[in-house]
Amino acid sequence: MSSQPSGLDLGVIRAAGVRIADKITRTPVMRSSTFDEGCGQRLYFKCENLQKTGAFKARGATNAVFSLSEDEARRGVVTHSSGNHAAALARAARLRGIPAHIVMPDNAPRAKQSAVRRYGGEVLLCEPTLAAREAAARQKQLETGAVLVHPYDDLRVIAGQGTTALEFLEQVPALDAIVCPVGGGGHLAGIAVAAKALNPRIRVIGAEPAGADDAARSLKSGRIEASVSPKSIADGLLASLGKLGFAEIQLHVDDIITVSDPEIIAAMRSIWEVMKIIVEPSGAVGFAAALKLAPLRWGLTIGVVLTGGNLDLDHLPWQKEREGSS
Amino acid sequence: MSSQPSGLDLGVIRAAGVRIADKITRTPVMRSSTFDEGCGQRLYFKCENLQKTGAFKARGATNAVFSLSEDEARRGVVTHSSGNHAAALARAARLRGIPAHIVMPDNAPRAKQSAVRRYGGEVLLCEPTLAAREAAARQKQLETGAVLVHPYDDLRVIAGQGTTALEFLEQVPALDAIVCPVGGGGHLAGIAVAAKALNPRIRVIGAEPAGADDAARSLKSGRIEASVSPKSIADGLLASLGKLGFAEIQLHVDDIITVSDPEIIAAMRSIWEVMKIIVEPSGAVGFAAALKLAPLRWGLTIGVVLTGGNLDLDHLPWQKEREGSS
Numbered sequence: 001m002s003s004q005p006s007g008l009d010l011g012v013i014r015a016a017g018v019r020i021a022d023k024i025t026r027t028p029v030m031r032s033s034t035f036d037e038g039c040g041q042r043l044y045f046k047c048e049n050l051q052k053t054g055a056f057k058a059r060g061a062t063n064a065v066f067s068l069s070e071d072e073a074r075r076g077v078v079t080h081s082s083g084n085h086a087a088a089l090a091r092a093a094r095l096r097g098i099p100a101h102i103v104m105p106d107n108a109p110r111a112k113q114s115a116v117r118r119y120g121g122e123v124l125l126c127e128p129t130l131a132a133r134e135a136a137a138r139q140k141q142l143e144t145g146a147v148l149v150h151p152y153d154d155l156r157v158i159a160g161q162g163t164t165a166l167e168f169l170e171q172v173p174a175l176d177a178i179v180c181p182v183g184g185g186g187h188l189a190g191i192a193v194a195a196k197a198l199n200p201r202i203r204v205i206g207a208e209p210a211g212a213d214d215a216a217r218s219l220k221s222g223r224i225e226a227s228v229s230p231k232s233i234a235d236g237l238l239a240s241l242g243k244l245g246f247a248e249i250q251l252h253v254d255d256i257i258t259v260s261d262p263e264i265i266a267a268m269r270s271i272w273e274v275m276k277i278i279v280e281p282s283g284a285v286g287f288a289a290a291l292k293l294a295p296l297r298w299g300l301t302i303g304v305v306l307t308g309g310n311l312d313l314d315h316l317p318w319q320k321e322r323e324g325s326s
Numbered sequence: 327m328s329s330q331p332s333g334l335d336l337g338v339i340r341a342a343g344v345r346i347a348d349k350i351t352r353t354p355v356m357r358s359s360t361f362d363e364g365c366g367q368r369l370y371f372k373c374e375n376l377q378k379t380g381a382f383k384a385r386g387a388t389n390a391v392f393s394l395s396e397d398e399a400r401r402g403v404v405t406h407s408s409g410n411h412a413a414a415l416a417r418a419a420r421l422r423g424i425p426a427h428i429v430m431p432d433n434a435p436r437a438k439q440s441a442v443r444r445y446g447g448e449v450l451l452c453e454p455t456l457a458a459r460e461a462a463a464r465q466k467q468l469e470t471g472a473v474l475v476h477p478y479d480d481l482r483v484i485a486g487q488g489t490t491a492l493e494f495l496e497q498v499p500a501l502d503a504i505v506c507p508v509g510g511g512g513h514l515a516g517i518a519v520a521a522k523a524l525n526p527r528i529r530v531i532g533a534e535p536a537g538a539d540d541a542a543r544s545l546k547s548g549r550i551e552a553s554v555s556p557k558s559i560a561d562g563l564l565a566s567l568g569k570l571g572f573a574e575i576q577l578h579v580d581d582i583i584t585v586s587d588p589e590i591i592a593a594m595r596s597i598w599e600v601m602k603i604i605v606e607p608s609g610a611v612g613f614a615a616a617l618k619l620a621p622l623r624w625g626l627t628i629g630v631v632l633t634g635g636n637l638d639l640d641h642l643p644w645q646k647e648r649e650g651s652s
Contacts, residue, residue, distance in 0.1 A: 028354060049602045269639065276375045276635035278602040309602035313595065313644070
C-alpha cells in the first residue's frame, strides 16, 4: 500500500494537520503598525521562519515521513536537496527513528550540511547538477529501498505544506488574500487548496522572483514553462515548478506577482528592522509582492507567509549589494 | 500633585500594568530545544525585542507619561537619551497627544534620531557629554515646564519596566530564576520587586558586561560604585547605576553575573541563528549570563529577558570583530 494520497483536498490536508500537530510549531502570526500605516493595508505575517528547522519545509517532510507504512518506514527515506527540505526531512526521520539519506551538491554550504548531520541524517555529496543529484538519490533508493520524498513534487509533502493555511485561517479568519512565495510550487499549491476550500472568496497570490519567473509564465500560458538558468538572491525559489503543484495552482491561484532582487532585499531588511525577526531572502518574497498589491485596493486584510529564516549571517544581501556596487 | 509614586511595591507595578496594557505589546515567550539540549536547563525567553519601539523601554516611558496629571501632561515631557528610551518616550507622548523634547548627543546614530522624529518627538542635539545632556534637558524644562522623565532613575519608569515580570510569571509561573541585563538598573529593579513579591523563592539575577560592571561591584560593596569609562559592545548598558534602582537591587537581587564582549556576541549570534529573532548586543547579555548558570545546577527553569532589538544592520558585531582581528 502506498503512503501517497490519491489526490489533494481539504480532508487530506486536515489529516496532515492532525498527523504533524505535535511534531511541528504552531507558528505565531505577527503584525506591524509601521507596515500597516506604510502600505494602507492590514498585514498579517505567518511566521514560518520560526518553524522547526527554520522553514515551512518541516510541515511537508514530517507529514511525508509519518504517512509511511511500517514497511516503508523501516527502509528509510531519501531525497536530494541543498536547502531547507534537507534538514526538515532529516529531523522528521529522526523523530520517527528511521534513516534519512540526503543527497547534496558538494558546493552546498557547510552550515546546511551540518544541520542535516545534527539531525542524524546521512549526507551524500555529489556533483552540483540536477542530473547528478537525481542519479545519486536513485542509486541510494536501489541500494536501500528507501522511499524518495521529493522536496515538492509529492502529494504527501504538498498536503503537509497546506497546513500553513489551516492554521493561518484559524488565527485570522477574515483574510481577504494570502500571499506566498513560489519556487517548486508545493507550498503555494497546498495553501491554495486549503484556503479556497475554507473560503472560496479568498484570493491566493503567488510571489516569485523576476529572475526565476517560471511559475508566473506557466500560469499565464497554461502549461509548465521551462525555467532557464534562473537567477535571484532568493535561492530557495530557483527550483522548477513541479507537475503536481502546478495542477493545483492552475485551479486555485488567482495571480502570481514577480518582484525584483532589490525589492526582495528591501523587503527582507524592513522585516528585520521593523519586526525584529530573521527572514531569508526567499522568505521575504511574499512581503515584497504584498507591497505591490497596495495600488489595487486599500484596506485589505492580507496574509503574508514568511517562509523561512535560514541564511549565512556573515554574508547579508545588502552587504553583497554594497560590495557589488562599490 | 506629583505623578511619582511614594515607593515601589507589587501594587504600584500592577497599577502600571493596568495603565499601559492597551498601549504596549504583551510580548511572546519563546523556547528553543536546541538551546535547552545544549545547556541542560529549560530556558524561556521573554521577547522584549518584539516590544513596541523594539525594546522594553516602552513599558516605563508609557507608564510615566500616562501617570502624569492633566496639568503636568499639558506641559509635555523631556528627557536625555541616545538610546531606546528616546523613541519610547516620544511614542508614549504621541499616544497621549503631548509634546516630547528629546535631548540627544550630536553623535547619536541617524536611525535613532529618525525614530524619535517619526514618533513626533522634537530632537535637541547637544555635545556628547553627560553634563551637556543634563544641561540641555534642564534648560528645556525651564523654558517649557515639561516634566523630566529620566531613563531609569524614576519610580514611574521603574514600575513600568517591572511589568515585564508580571507578564513573564503569568506566562511561565514555574520559573526558578529570571536573568535580566542591568545598565542603569531600572528594569532589573522593577523585575526584582515584582518577581520576589509574586514568588519569594525565585532567584533574580542581573547580567552585566564585564567592561561596564559597576552594578556587580556596587552589589558587592553595598554602595554605588563609580562607573569609570565603561566599554562594551552592549552600548545600551553603559549607563551608571541609578540610586532608586540600586536600593531595590540591594534588597531583591540575588547575584549579578558579568560576561565578556565575545560571550555577548556569541550569545547574540546564537539567538539570531537558532531562534530567528533580532536582538541587539545589550539584549543578549541575559542569555550570555544564563549560559554561565549551567554549572551551578542542572534542570532549572530559567527566564531570560531579551531586552531589545535595535541596532545598525550595516555593522554587525561579528563583522566588526572579524575586521578588528584581521
